[in-house]
Amino acid sequence: MRIAVTTTSGVKVDQHFGKARSFSIYDVKANDVKLIETRMVDSYCKSNKEEMPDKDHKFSGDRLSMVYERIKDCEKVYTLQIGEKPEAALKAKGIKIQPCSCNIDKIPGCSGKCK
Incomplete structure (x- = not known):
């Protein structure tokens, strides 16, 4: 299975979907997680704060489409967090969302109840 991960460290799922300027792309087979590449994107949300998106931003199908084009094979x-509208739009395009905060090497067993 090919997955996209929002990470700033390359070790842990630690970034909000909307703030991601890149997605780390992995192939997961059984318990093996292999980094394939990092794909740069224009972040979906705009904010003055690096860690969290602007709460007042409006849903943009155009911006989401640009991100989708970079991860559509996943x-x-x-991701640490994602808004309801982007999540629903990605699900409608066949991409499942797993909110979590686990280490990337633990993703094969991730249930979303990470600490």
């Missing part, structure tokens, strides 16, 4: 996105 079956699932592992």
Whole structure:
């Protein structure tokens, strides 16, 4: 399975979907997680704060489409957080969303109840 991960460290799922300027792309087979590449994107949300998106931003199908084009070969996105509208739009395009905060090497067993 090919997945996209929002990470700033390359070790842990630690970034909000909307703030991601890149997605780390992994192939997951059984318990093996292999980094394939990092794909740059224009972040979906704009904010003055690096860690969180602007709460007043409006849903933009155009901006989301640009992100989707970069991750459309992925079956699932592992992300710290994602807004309801972008999540629904990605699900409608066949990409599952897994909110979590686990280490990337633990993704094969991730249930979303990470600490």
